[in-house]
Amino acid sequence: MPLDPDLEGFLELAEMGRLSGKSQPMHALSVNQARQEFELSSQILDPSPPASLTITTLHIPTRDGAKIEARLYRSAHHVQPSQPSILYFHGGGYVVGSLDSHDSICRRLALSGRQAVLAPAYRLAPEHPFPTAVNDALDCANWLAREAHTLNLDPDNVSVAGDSAGATLATVLAISAVQAPEHLALKPKTQLLFYPVADTQRTRPSHLRYAEGYLLESETLQWFYRHYTPDVEQRGDWRTSPLLANNLGPLAPAYVSLAEYDPLYDEGLEYAQLLRDTGTDVTLLTQRGLTHDFLRMSGISADIGGIYAAVEGWLEVHTA
Incomplete structure:
Protein backbone atom coordinates (compact mmCIF):
# COMPACT_ATOMS: atom_id res chain seq x y z
CA MET A 1 0.00 0.00 0.00
CA PRO A 2 1.30 3.53 -0.73
CA LEU A 3 2.37 5.71 2.14
CA ASP A 4 -0.41 7.51 3.97
CA PRO A 5 -0.62 10.78 1.97
CA ASP A 6 -0.51 13.04 5.02
CA LEU A 7 2.44 11.14 6.43
CA GLU A 8 4.15 11.24 3.05
CA GLY A 9 3.81 15.03 3.04
CA PHE A 10 5.31 15.20 6.51
CA LEU A 11 8.27 13.05 5.45
CA GLU A 12 8.82 15.21 2.37
CA LEU A 13 9.04 18.30 4.57
CA ALA A 14 11.52 16.50 6.81
CA GLU A 15 13.63 15.60 3.78
CA MET A 16 13.57 19.19 2.55
CA GLY A 17 14.83 20.32 5.95
CA ARG A 18 17.71 17.88 5.69
CA LEU A 19 18.62 18.92 2.16
CA SER A 20 18.58 22.58 3.17
CA GLY A 21 20.89 21.86 6.09
CA LYS A 22 18.28 22.85 8.69
CA SER A 23 18.09 19.35 10.16
CA GLN A 24 20.21 16.23 10.45
CA PRO A 25 19.48 12.53 10.96
CA MET A 26 19.45 11.48 14.59
CA HIS A 27 22.62 9.42 14.26
CA ALA A 28 24.52 12.56 13.17
CA LEU A 29 23.60 14.38 16.40
CA SER A 30 25.00 14.27 19.88
CA VAL A 31 22.93 12.34 22.42
CA ASN A 32 21.67 15.55 24.03
CA GLN A 33 20.75 17.06 20.65
CA ALA A 34 18.95 13.88 19.65
CA ARG A 35 16.95 13.89 22.87
CA GLN A 36 15.93 17.51 22.38
CA GLU A 37 14.87 16.90 18.76
CA PHE A 38 12.87 13.83 19.75
CA GLU A 39 11.03 15.74 22.47
CA LEU A 40 10.15 18.53 20.02
CA SER A 41 8.78 16.01 17.53
CA SER A 42 5.96 15.11 19.94
CA GLN A 43 4.51 18.60 19.64
CA ILE A 44 4.27 18.13 15.87
CA LEU A 45 3.13 14.51 15.71
CA ASP A 46 0.31 14.81 18.26
CA PRO A 47 -0.18 18.43 19.36
CA SER A 48 -3.63 17.97 20.96
CA PRO A 49 -3.79 14.78 23.02
CA PRO A 50 -6.81 14.14 25.29
CA ALA A 51 -6.88 16.38 28.34
CA SER A 52 -9.61 14.81 30.48
CA LEU A 53 -7.41 12.52 32.54
CA THR A 54 -6.05 12.38 36.06
CA ILE A 55 -2.26 12.03 36.10
CA THR A 56 -0.35 11.17 39.26
CA THR A 57 3.43 11.38 39.54
CA LEU A 58 5.04 8.46 41.38
CA HIS A 59 8.59 7.43 42.24
CA ILE A 60 9.63 3.79 41.94
CA PRO A 61 12.68 2.41 43.80
CA THR A 62 15.22 0.32 41.90
CA ARG A 63 17.61 -2.41 43.01
CA ASP A 64 20.62 -0.04 43.04
CA GLY A 65 18.96 2.51 45.33
CA ALA A 66 17.87 4.99 42.65
CA LYS A 67 14.28 6.13 42.24
CA ILE A 68 12.76 6.61 38.82
CA GLU A 69 9.79 8.79 38.02
CA ALA A 70 6.57 7.30 36.72
CA ARG A 71 3.14 8.58 35.77
CA LEU A 72 -0.18 6.91 36.45
CA TYR A 73 -2.85 7.90 33.93
CA ARG A 74 -6.54 7.46 34.63
CA SER A 75 -9.69 8.68 32.98
CA ALA A 76 -11.19 11.57 34.94
CA HIS A 77 -14.68 10.24 34.24
CA HIS A 78 -14.58 6.52 34.86
CA VAL A 79 -12.47 4.68 37.42
CA GLN A 80 -13.71 1.29 38.59
CA PRO A 81 -12.41 -0.35 41.77
CA SER A 82 -9.43 -2.69 41.30
CA GLN A 83 -8.91 -1.36 37.79
CA PRO A 84 -7.02 -3.26 35.06
CA SER A 85 -3.84 -1.50 34.00
CA ILE A 86 -1.17 -1.27 31.30
CA LEU A 87 2.48 -1.08 32.31
CA TYR A 88 3.81 0.97 29.39
CA PHE A 89 7.46 1.47 28.36
CA HIS A 90 8.25 4.25 25.91
CA GLY A 91 10.35 3.81 22.79
CA GLY A 92 13.46 5.66 21.70
CA GLY A 93 16.15 3.04 21.21
CA TYR A 94 17.06 3.09 24.92
CA VAL A 95 18.78 6.44 24.24
CA VAL A 96 16.03 9.02 23.59
CA GLY A 97 12.40 9.23 24.67
CA SER A 98 10.77 10.17 27.96
CA LEU A 99 7.50 10.41 29.80
CA ASP A 100 6.85 13.66 27.94
CA SER A 101 7.63 12.32 24.46
CA HIS A 102 5.13 9.49 24.92
CA ASP A 103 2.59 11.32 27.06
CA SER A 104 0.05 11.37 24.22
CA ILE A 105 0.20 7.58 23.81
CA CYS A 106 -0.48 6.98 27.50
CA ARG A 107 -3.32 9.48 27.48
CA ARG A 108 -4.98 7.80 24.52
CA LEU A 109 -4.59 4.30 26.00
CA ALA A 110 -6.15 5.42 29.30
CA LEU A 111 -8.89 7.60 27.83
CA SER A 112 -11.73 5.06 27.84
CA GLY A 113 -11.34 4.42 31.57
CA ARG A 114 -11.30 0.64 31.14
CA GLN A 115 -7.65 0.54 32.16
CA ALA A 116 -5.16 2.80 33.88
CA VAL A 117 -1.69 3.28 32.39
CA LEU A 118 1.50 3.26 34.45
CA ALA A 119 4.49 4.66 32.52
CA PRO A 120 7.96 4.49 34.13
CA ALA A 121 10.91 6.64 33.04
CA TYR A 122 13.48 3.84 32.91
CA ARG A 123 17.06 5.06 32.70
CA LEU A 124 18.70 5.63 29.33
CA ALA A 125 22.02 4.89 27.65
CA PRO A 126 24.80 5.78 27.22
CA GLU A 127 24.76 6.95 30.85
CA HIS A 128 23.02 3.71 31.82
CA PRO A 129 23.82 0.97 29.30
CA PHE A 130 22.41 -2.56 29.18
CA PRO A 131 21.13 -4.12 31.38
CA THR A 132 19.95 -1.05 33.34
CA ALA A 133 16.75 -0.58 31.31
CA VAL A 134 15.91 -4.27 31.70
CA ASN A 135 16.52 -4.19 35.45
CA ASP A 136 14.45 -1.01 35.79
CA ALA A 137 11.59 -2.68 33.91
CA LEU A 138 11.72 -5.71 36.21
CA ASP A 139 11.88 -3.49 39.30
CA CYS A 140 8.89 -1.45 38.12
CA ALA A 141 6.86 -4.59 37.45
CA ASN A 142 7.65 -6.00 40.89
CA TRP A 143 6.80 -2.66 42.50
CA LEU A 144 3.47 -2.62 40.69
CA ALA A 145 2.73 -6.15 41.87
CA ARG A 146 3.38 -5.03 45.47
CA GLU A 147 1.62 -1.67 45.33
CA ALA A 148 -1.31 -2.39 43.01
CA HIS A 149 -3.92 -2.56 45.76
CA THR A 150 -2.80 0.77 47.27
CA LEU A 151 -3.23 2.33 43.80
CA ASN A 152 -6.66 0.72 43.37
CA LEU A 153 -5.31 -1.48 40.57
CA ASP A 154 -5.85 -5.19 39.99
CA PRO A 155 -2.47 -6.98 40.33
CA ASP A 156 -3.85 -9.94 38.39
CA ASN A 157 -4.94 -7.86 35.40
CA VAL A 158 -1.86 -6.02 34.17
CA SER A 159 -0.87 -5.84 30.50
CA VAL A 160 2.78 -5.18 29.68
CA ALA A 161 3.23 -2.89 26.71
CA GLY A 162 5.55 -0.62 24.81
CA ASP A 163 6.66 0.66 21.46
CA SER A 164 9.98 -0.02 19.73
CA ALA A 165 12.65 -0.55 22.43
CA GLY A 166 9.89 -0.20 25.02
CA ALA A 167 8.11 -3.15 23.39
CA THR A 168 11.31 -5.15 23.81
CA LEU A 169 11.25 -4.41 27.54
CA ALA A 170 7.66 -5.66 27.59
CA THR A 171 8.78 -8.92 25.91
CA VAL A 172 11.42 -9.35 28.62
CA LEU A 173 8.71 -9.16 31.28
CA ALA A 174 6.41 -11.54 29.43
CA ILE A 175 9.20 -14.11 29.01
CA SER A 176 10.57 -13.67 32.53
CA ALA A 177 7.12 -14.24 34.03
CA VAL A 178 7.23 -17.78 32.61
CA GLN A 179 10.94 -18.64 32.60
CA ALA A 180 12.06 -16.88 35.80
CA PRO A 181 9.01 -16.33 38.01
CA GLU A 182 11.29 -16.16 41.03
CA HIS A 183 12.52 -12.80 39.70
CA LEU A 184 9.15 -11.39 38.66
CA ALA A 185 6.12 -11.29 40.92
CA LEU A 186 3.90 -9.88 38.17
CA LYS A 187 2.17 -12.28 35.79
CA PRO A 188 1.10 -10.27 32.72
CA LYS A 189 -2.44 -10.76 31.53
CA THR A 190 -1.50 -9.74 27.98
CA GLN A 191 1.35 -8.09 26.10
CA LEU A 192 0.98 -5.19 23.65
CA LEU A 193 3.98 -4.96 21.31
CA PHE A 194 4.15 -2.06 18.87
CA TYR A 195 6.95 -2.31 16.26
CA PRO A 196 9.34 -4.10 18.67
CA VAL A 197 13.11 -4.42 18.40
CA ALA A 198 13.50 -8.20 18.19
CA ASP A 199 17.08 -8.76 17.03
CA THR A 200 19.94 -6.29 17.44
CA GLN A 201 22.47 -8.67 15.85
CA ARG A 202 21.21 -9.17 12.31
CA THR A 203 20.04 -6.99 9.46
CA ARG A 204 17.13 -8.09 7.30
CA PRO A 205 15.65 -7.02 3.95
CA SER A 206 13.39 -4.43 5.60
CA HIS A 207 16.50 -2.74 7.08
CA LEU A 208 17.67 -2.18 3.52
CA ARG A 209 14.26 -1.51 1.99
CA TYR A 210 13.43 1.26 4.46
CA ALA A 211 16.96 2.33 5.37
CA GLU A 212 16.30 6.05 4.80
CA GLY A 213 13.39 8.38 4.37
CA TYR A 214 10.83 6.61 6.57
CA LEU A 215 11.37 8.41 9.89
CA LEU A 216 13.43 5.72 11.65
CA GLU A 217 16.62 5.01 9.73
CA SER A 218 18.67 1.84 9.80
CA GLU A 219 21.85 3.74 10.64
CA THR A 220 20.04 5.32 13.60
CA LEU A 221 19.22 1.84 14.88
CA GLN A 222 22.93 0.98 14.88
CA TRP A 223 23.64 4.29 16.69
CA PHE A 224 21.15 3.28 19.37
CA TYR A 225 22.67 -0.18 19.72
CA ARG A 226 26.21 1.18 20.05
CA HIS A 227 25.12 3.34 22.97
CA TYR A 228 22.97 0.70 24.69
CA THR A 229 25.17 -2.35 24.08
CA PRO A 230 28.75 -1.11 23.64
CA ASP A 231 29.91 -4.70 24.04
CA TYR A 265 9.20 -4.84 10.04
CA ASP A 266 10.78 -8.17 9.13
CA GLU A 267 12.08 -8.94 12.62
CA GLY A 268 8.68 -8.05 14.03
CA LEU A 269 7.07 -10.61 11.74
CA GLU A 270 9.63 -13.21 12.78
CA TYR A 271 9.03 -12.56 16.45
CA ALA A 272 5.26 -12.88 16.05
CA GLN A 273 5.82 -16.20 14.28
CA LEU A 274 8.16 -17.38 17.04
CA LEU A 275 5.46 -16.64 19.60
CA ARG A 276 2.90 -18.56 17.57
CA ASP A 277 5.27 -21.50 17.12
CA THR A 278 5.72 -21.75 20.88
CA GLY A 279 2.01 -21.77 21.62
CA THR A 280 1.29 -18.12 22.41
CA ASP A 281 -2.03 -16.65 21.29
CA VAL A 282 -0.96 -13.93 18.83
CA THR A 283 -2.92 -11.20 17.09
CA LEU A 284 -0.70 -9.75 14.37
CA LEU A 285 -1.51 -6.57 12.46
CA THR A 286 0.45 -4.63 9.85
CA GLN A 287 -0.49 -0.97 9.74
CA ARG A 288 -0.45 -0.34 6.01
CA GLY A 289 0.90 2.95 4.73
CA LEU A 290 2.46 3.88 8.07
CA THR A 291 5.98 4.12 9.45
CA HIS A 292 7.68 3.38 12.73
CA ASP A 293 6.39 5.53 15.62
CA PHE A 294 2.83 5.67 14.30
CA LEU A 295 1.34 5.62 17.81
CA ARG A 296 2.60 9.19 18.29
CA MET A 297 1.09 10.40 14.98
CA SER A 298 -2.51 11.25 15.82
CA GLY A 299 -1.87 14.78 14.57
CA ILE A 300 -0.54 13.53 11.23
CA SER A 301 -2.70 10.62 10.07
CA ALA A 302 -6.45 10.14 10.42
CA ASP A 303 -5.87 6.37 10.63
CA ILE A 304 -4.35 6.47 14.11
CA GLY A 305 -7.66 6.80 15.93
CA GLY A 306 -8.76 3.47 14.48
CA ILE A 307 -5.54 1.83 15.67
CA TYR A 308 -6.23 2.88 19.26
CA ALA A 309 -9.85 1.73 18.96
CA ALA A 310 -8.70 -1.70 17.77
CA VAL A 311 -6.30 -2.02 20.71
CA GLU A 312 -9.11 -1.06 23.08
CA GLY A 313 -11.41 -3.67 21.58
CA TRP A 314 -8.78 -6.38 21.84
CA LEU A 315 -8.05 -5.52 25.47
CA GLU A 316 -11.74 -5.58 26.30
CA VAL A 317 -11.92 -9.19 25.12
CA HIS A 318 -8.61 -10.41 26.53
CA THR A 319 -8.67 -8.70 29.93
CA ALA A 320 -12.32 -9.29 30.79
Missing part, protein backbone atom coordinates in the same frame (compact mmCIF):
# COMPACT_ATOMS: atom_id res chain seq x y z
CA VAL A 232 28.67 -6.34 20.82
CA GLU A 233 28.33 -9.69 22.60
CA GLN A 234 25.47 -8.16 24.59
CA ARG A 235 23.44 -8.08 21.38
CA GLY A 236 23.27 -11.85 21.51
CA ASP A 237 21.51 -11.69 24.88
CA TRP A 238 17.81 -12.53 24.50
CA ARG A 239 16.96 -9.51 26.65
CA THR A 240 18.19 -7.26 23.82
CA SER A 241 17.25 -9.68 21.02
CA PRO A 242 14.17 -11.69 22.08
CA LEU A 243 14.25 -13.62 18.81
CA LEU A 244 17.23 -15.43 20.35
CA ALA A 245 15.31 -16.61 23.44
CA ASN A 246 15.56 -20.36 24.01
CA ASN A 247 13.03 -22.88 25.29
CA LEU A 248 10.07 -20.57 24.96
CA GLY A 249 6.68 -21.91 25.92
CA PRO A 250 3.28 -20.22 25.75
CA LEU A 251 3.37 -16.63 27.01
CA ALA A 252 0.65 -14.10 27.76
CA PRO A 253 -1.56 -13.41 24.73
CA ALA A 254 0.24 -10.97 22.44
CA TYR A 255 -1.04 -8.10 20.32
CA VAL A 256 1.70 -7.33 17.80
CA SER A 257 1.23 -4.21 15.70
CA LEU A 258 3.83 -3.43 13.02
CA ALA A 259 4.39 -0.58 10.56
CA GLU A 260 4.62 -1.47 6.87
CA TYR A 261 7.36 1.10 6.17
CA ASP A 262 9.73 0.27 9.01
CA PRO A 263 13.28 -1.14 9.10
CA LEU A 264 12.08 -3.31 12.01
